[in-house]
Amino acid sequence: MKSEPDEVSIDDLAAAPQRAFPWTGVRNYQARNFMRDAMQPGDLAFFYHSGCKEPGIAGICEICSDSYPDPTQFSATDKYHDPKSTPEQPRWWLRDVRFVSRSRLLGLGELRRHPELAGMRVLARGNRLSITPVTAAEWQFITGQLLAPSN
DNA sequence: GCCAACGTTGGC
DNA sequence: GCCAACGTTGGC
Numbered sequence: 001m002k003s004e005p006d007e008v009s010i011d012d013l014a015a016a017p018q019r020a021f022p023w024t025g026v027r028n029y030q031a032r033n034f035m036r037d038a039m040q041p042g043d044l045a046f047f048y049h050s051g052c053k054e055p056g057i058a059g060i061c062e063i064c065s066d067s068y069p070d071p072t073q074f075s076a077t078d079k080y081h082d083p084k085s086t087p088e089q090p091r092w093w094l095r096d097v098r099f100v101s102r103s104r105l106l107g108l109g110e111l112r113r114h115p116e117l118a119g120m121r122v123l124a125r126g127n128r129l130s131i132t133p134v135t136a137a138e139w140q141f142i143t144g145q146l147l148a149p150s151n
Numbered sequence: 152g153c154c155a156a157c158g159t160t161g162g163c
Numbered sequence: 164g165c166c167a168a169c170g171t172t173g174g175c
Contacts, residue, residue: 004161027159028170051161108162126168128160 001061001097002122002130004051010059010102013047019099020064024072025080026092031131036067036093038133044100046134046142048122056107057142065096103146116141 001023003009013019026032039045043063049055069090072080085091111117121132134142 002161030170055162128169130160 001045002048002050005049010047013099020096022096023094024070031129034131035095039063054105056105058105059102060100061097062100063095064098067093067095070094
């Protein structure tokens, strides 16, 4: 799950009440579908910092709610307002995420260096999805790398 | 249903 | 700040 740390970082999640908040602002259908349909409470996700000086995995969070309509879509003053959404027919759904841990910054360049991660969705050429699936093998490999010294 | 124009993402 | 890549919009 990608977020720009200037907006919302892993530190913000750690500092939030209950160490959790709703993952607002996803406005891409594919990313929405992954969050709404493919996730379930208890799933873990990498918290990825994008659009910043050092993009990469910065920590781990846990999905901690069922999906429900993103409230920001209904708020005319919100930057994520969607005039085509109504409470009767919401377009955008989200889940709450809870802080699990920070990690060392596992940078994009480092991720790309590992052949084990060559097929990782988030690394695919031209990928712009802010939420992408991680395979079990990718998850295990990366968590192993997070335990290893930086290189 | 096609496709050009436009806006956004996100690494560099 | 640049720009490649991609999704969305809207005219036809």
